Amino acid sequence: MSQNAIEIEGLQKTYAARKGQPAKQALKGIDLKIPQGSIFGLLGPNGAGKSTLINILAGLVRKSAGTVRIWGFDQDVNPRQSRASIGVMPQELNMDPFFSARGALDVQAGLYGVPRAQRRTDEILDLIGLTDKADAYARTLSGGMRRRLLLGKALVHAPHVLVLDEPTAGVDIELRQMLWRNVRRLNEEGMTIILTTHYLEEAQDMCGEIAIINQGELVVQDTTPNLLGRLDAKTLVIEPETAPPALPAIDGVEVTSRPGGAIAFDYRRSLTSPGAILEAVRNAGIQIRDVRTEEADLEDVFLALTRSPAPA
């Protein structure tokens, strides 16, 4: 068994033309390796191809070309084992309203061929906080509870890999925190987690490694700290003791005053050091009361890597 939970090579997907719509190449040859045991973020702007990629992993969309191995099982060679290795919590809330929460988990376990004796229905109900609602019909559950049930359904066959597609879109803080607690716990128990989210702060906090796709192509894959270190731009902010009569001018540094009296120095790490800026500030006769730096965050990196080229 390799050390990768997922190995994708040359993955392509073209949706056929229909009803006046031309054919659409949603994935243009993606190579991606997702390490075992990671919490991995799959990010990209709307229409980048994330859902297509996840649906191919889940066996819901048929790829046009390339290979996909899940937990070492090639989808084309061992479709059953590769499908059994992965669980997907989808975005949409559609579920059969006439099953109870317990019933929905049982049906799902049946679909995956989990023998009754091996089902962990009570354990899953406890994990998703629905023990009290085990016998309530799904249609009587709140939106948040239904979402938790979707997580439970993704877990019935104890998959090695769990995919969460936009798990926190439009959910309240309590449910969000509950989801992340569960995800961390499952990961600590050894499960590999793949998540897509529009909340970049969440990806920055949760994911050790991140891939960004844009227009069907992989733009970057790296550890989160490496990605954050990629941007050359940095900002040094000083709080002066008293407002200076004029802002100091420093070559290659953009100096701006901020509301409240702070002065911001936007510089490139490759060209200027913070020491040189502080020296210039002192030489300008400015007394420093406080100083801090501002790092790029994932949003800055994401925008820099996915911004479409300016029209010619």
Ligand SMILES: Nc1ncnc2c1ncn2[C@@H]1O[C@H](COP(=O)(O)OP(=O)(O)OP(=O)(O)O)[C@@H](O)[C@H]1O
């Ligand atoms: N069934 C389909 N038939 C035709 N085109 C499709 C189909 N599903 C998706 N597409 C197109 O493929 C491209 C990628 O879509 P996909 O849903 O994978 O993107 P995404 O990154 O998940 O976007 P979002 O964040 O908006 O969900 C888009 O241009 C979309 O319009």
